[in-house]
Amino acid sequence: MAKFDLVIAIDGTAASGKGTISKKIAHNYSVPHLDTGLLYRFVGYKVLKGFDPVSAVDQLSMSEMEALDLKTLKVSNAASEVAKNPLVRAKLLEFQRSFASQPGGAVLDGRDIGTVICPNANIKFFISASAEIRARRRYKELLGLGHSISLNKVLKDIQERDERDTNRKDSPLVPAVDAKKIDTSDMTIAEVYASVSRVIESELKK
Numbered sequence: 001m002a003k004f005d006l007v008i009a010i011d012g013t014a015a016s017g018k019g020t021i022s023k024k025i026a027h028n029y030s031v032p033h034l035d036t037g038l039l040y041r042f043v044g045y046k047v048l049k050g051f052d053p054v055s056a057v058d059q060l061s062m063s064e065m066e067a068l069d070l071k072t073l074k075v076s077n078a079a080s081e082v083a084k085n086p087l088v089r090a091k092l093l094e095f096q097r098s099f100a101s102q103p104g105g106a107v108l109d110g111r112d113i114g115t116v117i118c119p120n121a122n123i124k125f126f127i128s129a130s131a132e133i134r135a136r137r138r139y140k141e142l143l144g145l146g147h148s149i150s151l152n153k154v155l156k157d158i159q160e161r162d163e164r165d166t167n168r169k170d171s172p173l174v175p176a177v178d179a180k181k182i183d184t185s186d187m188t189i190a191e192v193y194a195s196v197s198r199v200i201e202s203e204l205k206k
């Protein structure tokens with residue numbers, strides 16, 4: 001555990017590996033982790049069930065969120081649609097900020113953590129990889145979860161979400177100016193983790 005509140009913001013493109021790295025950091029540095037994509041997935045899921053996006057935020061429940069299958073392409077797409085809605089983003093902001101302000105700190109991963117949610121985070125990373133490589137990774141993950149899907153469909157979903165996330169007006173996907181950028185296209189998870197932990201270790205020594 002760090003001697004001060006250690007807030008780490010990890011942003012990046014879909015299926016870039018940011019979730020895996022965030023979980024590993026949370027585990028090794030004993031800080032809680034929030035996958036903020038799940039919040040948007042939960043709202044997208046509820047919208048698919050017929051709820052209004054803003055009222056869907058009021059139904060947010062961590063236990064329901066964990067119980068639902070939110071990793072499908074249908075939900076990914078619905079999530080990136082609701083993520084364009086400024087009212088949804090505004091309502092989710094306080095929840096994310098209060099998670100980040102826990103004593104001891106936290107790791108949050110998403111699209112706007114370093115830019116909007118935690119602009120004062122101690123450390124910021126921006127994780128990316130080529131769309132083809134990310135599609136192959138997500139494809140394997142979805143097959144492992146028992147989904148039947150084609151690689152092409154996964155690639156198309158990732159490209160469409162990149163486009164939507166990057167070009168929306170409110171909180172677009174952009175690296176914070178002070179984020180350390182890592183392109184994981186040709187790196188293993190162990191190599192990415194070694195790179196991020198070097199940055200964290202040097203911050204902890206300050």
Ligand code: C5P
Nearest residue numbers: 014036037040079080083110111112161
């Ligand atoms: O990270 P994940 O792929 O689960 O996120 C699903 C969608 O939620 C993203 O495509 C993006 O549109 C939205 N999102 C966001 N801001 C965040 C996290 C996710 O807009 N901080």
